[in-house]
Amino acid sequence: xxxxxxxxxxxxxxPSVHVWGWEQPVYLFFGGLVAGMMxxxxxxxxxxxxxxxxxxxxxxxxxxxxxxxLNVGMMALFIDLAHRWHVWAVYxxxxxxxxxxxxxxxLLLVFPVLIASALVRLPSxxxxxGRRVPMxxxxxxxxxxxxxxxxxxxYSNIIVGIGLGIYTGMLLNTxxxxxxxxxxxxxxxxxxxxxxAAAATMHLLSRLVPAGPxxxxxxxxxxxxLLQSLDPMPPERKKSIALARADIAFLAVELTLLALxxxxxFSGSASQIEAARIVTSGPYAFLFWGxxxxxxxxxxxxxxxxxxxxxxxxxxxxAVLVIAGGFALRWVIVFAGQLSHVLSNPGL
Amino acid sequence: xxxxxxxxxxxxxxxxxDCVVACQTENDVPVGYCRDWITTEVRGEFPNLSMxxxxxxxxxxxxxxxxxxxxTGASHVSDFGKVVLVTENKCIGCKACxxxxxxxxxxxxxxxxxxxxxxxxxxxxxxxxxxxxxxxxTHCMTFGDLDDPNSNVNKLLxxxxxxxxxxxxxxxxxxxxxx
Numbered sequence: 001x002x003x004x005x006x007x008x009x010x011x012x013x014x015p016s017v018h019v020w021g022w023e024q025p026v027y028l029f030f031g032g033l034v035a036g037m038m039x040x041x042x043x044x045x046x047x048x049x050x051x052x053x054x055x056x057x058x059x060x061x062x063x064x065x066x067x068x069x070l071n072v073g074m075m076a077l078f079i080d081l082a083h084r085w086h087v088w089a090v091y092x093x094x095x096x097x098x099x100x101x102x103x104x105x106x107l108l109l110v111f112p113v114l115i116a117s118a119l120v121r122l123p124s125x126x127x128x129x130g131r132r133v134p135m136x137x138x139x140x141x142x143x144x145x146x147x148x149x150x151x152x153x154x155y156s157n158i159i160v161g162i163g164l165g166i167y168t169g170m171l172l173n174t175x176x177x178x179x180x181x182x183x184x185x186x187x188x189x190x191x192x193x194x195x196x197a198a199a200a201t202m203h204l205l206s207r208l209v210p211a212g213p214x215x216x217x218x219x220x221x222x223x224x225x226l227l228q229s230l231d232p233m234p235p236e237r238k239k240s241i242a243l244a245r246a247d248i249a250f251l252a253v254e255l256t257l258l259a260l261x262x263x264x265x266f267s268g269s270a271s272q273i274e275a276a277r278i279v280t281s282g283p284y285a286f287l288f289w290g291x292x293x294x295x296x297x298x299x300x301x302x303x304x305x306x307x308x309x310x311x312x313x314x315x316x317x318x319a320v321l322v323i324a325g326g327f328a329l330r331w332v333i334v335f336a337g338q339l340s341h342v343l344s345n346p347g348l
Numbered sequence: 349x350x351x352x353x354x355x356x357x358x359x360x361x362x363x364x365x366d367c368v369v370a371c372q373t374e375n376d377v378p379v380g381y382c383r384d385w386i387t388t389e390v391r392g393e394f395p396n397l398s399m400x401x402x403x404x405x406x407x408x409x410x411x412x413x414x415x416x417x418x419x420t421g422a423s424h425v426s427d428f429g430k431v432v433l434v435t436e437n438k439c440i441g442c443k444a445c446x447x448x449x450x451x452x453x454x455x456x457x458x459x460x461x462x463x464x465x466x467x468x469x470x471x472x473x474x475x476x477x478x479x480x481x482x483x484x485x486t487h488c489m490t491f492g493d494l495d496d497p498n499s500n501v502n503k504l505l506x507x508x509x510x511x512x513x514x515x516x517x518x519x520x521x522x523x524x525x526x527x
Binding site for chain 2: 001002003004005006007008009010011012013014017019020080081082083084086087089090092093095097098099100101103104171174175176177178269271338341342344
């Protein structure tokens with residue numbers, strides 16, 4: 001028997017560390033989602049350039065929507081900072097061993113890439129704004145007329161997007177004190193989960209808001225620039241199928257990474273085994289098995305396979321489940337990870 | 349430059365918490381928080397029991413994960429004494445260091461920055477012992493330079509059996525518990 005009594009009683013630390021609340025999963029989810037959207041937008045731009053179709057199909061709204069969603073995530077992070085008015089301190093140094101330092105600087109790259117990508121189609125996506133700010137049209141025409149610049153923008157989206165997606169996992173995975181997070185698989189898992197959530201988001205939007213001419217009004221145009229695809233090429237159905245196929249691949253990889261992560265933990269140290277148990281049979285087991293694995297990965301995977309095989313009609317259900325599952329994954333990992341700790345004298 | 353550490357004799361510690369109160373008074377630690385605390389560990393089955401009482405605090409690790417993860421450099425190792433400190437006005441309160449510490453040695457001060465044991469560096473610079481060491485009624489704590497082979501702390505470590513907390517975390521803690 002081992003009985004440990006402590007007089008320590010610090011808020012957020014005892015009886016177990018719970019320094020991060022809802023803000024962290026929200027921030028990690030939106031960071032991963034935008035990372036995935038940037039990678040998909042970059043790939044779509046490259047394909048469009050190859051086919052000489054100008055600005056591509058789903059990149060039309062993703063940079064503008066990505067910009068807004070990333071700001072939502074950043075706001076959650078800002079709310080979480082306990083000494084938030086000193087946040088400038090991250091930009092007067094670069095700490096090579098601190099993922100959060102890298103992430104802060106990566107964000108400085110993400111925003112210009114998103115803004116430049118948004119400029120490509122903003123004047124046509126939001127005509128009201130385009131008419132009032134003619135410079136937008138000039139910038140858009142300048143970019144569209146130069147293939148090399150568009151290629152640079154496409155590759156920037158892919159590279160910076162991958163960096164952002166990996167960062168969301170790196171933030172947690174470098175902490176030796178939290179065995180659940182302390183695995184190099186976590187950044188990959190969060191990157192792929194971000195990609196699947198991004199494909200699902202674009203799929204959902206293309207089903208909910210069919211492509212069409214941009215509304216000329218201030219508010220209508222503004223909302224449409226976030227949500228609506230302008231380019232009818234390729235046809236909506238083909239686009240849905242392409243996104244469903246991409247999502248199936250992402251979900252399959254995500255499931256594999258999740259299995260590998262648990263396997264590596266269960267074959268690891270006592271601390272790692274205990275950490276994995278918090279997820280698989282502890283307080284987060286129901287959310288993990290029911291929300292992340294079953295509803296978030298397996299059900300949409302099977303449904304999309306059946307949809308592609310014409311066994312069931314196309315619906316938005318898989319896309320909604322994938323997005324919810326991606327958020328549930330961040331929630332489980334953040335909260336269960338905080339519960340996990342290095343065991344002292346395990347086995348006693 | 350010295351590299352400060354501490355040896356705490358668990359066979360002398362009675363868990364009176366004088367060190368805890370001295371620290372709170374010396375460092376104006378807010379009510380409801382503590383920079384050091386007492387841990388009591390009981391092992392075995394009755395009647396074959398053993399008990400270890402420890403005064404615990406930041407281990408001022410040689411490989412400090414809290415310093416590595418800090419995005420601003422607020423958490424840093426001081427030049428004098430290699431003590432792990434937090435610069436208040438550089439701390440953004442991201443709490444990554446609290447998650448990264450295997451010992452639970454840090455907390456968020458009510459004013460927003462992260463706070464922790466400083467080895468009372470302001471006293472040590474004047475040649476005094478940290479407050480916890482100076483008040484201990486059983487003299488179970490010895491503070492000194494681990495790089496000086498003739499320091500009292502090194503003499504104790506050379507002659508007594510000792511252990512550190514969670515050595516498996518690889519943080520190379522500098523608080524040694526004599527057994």
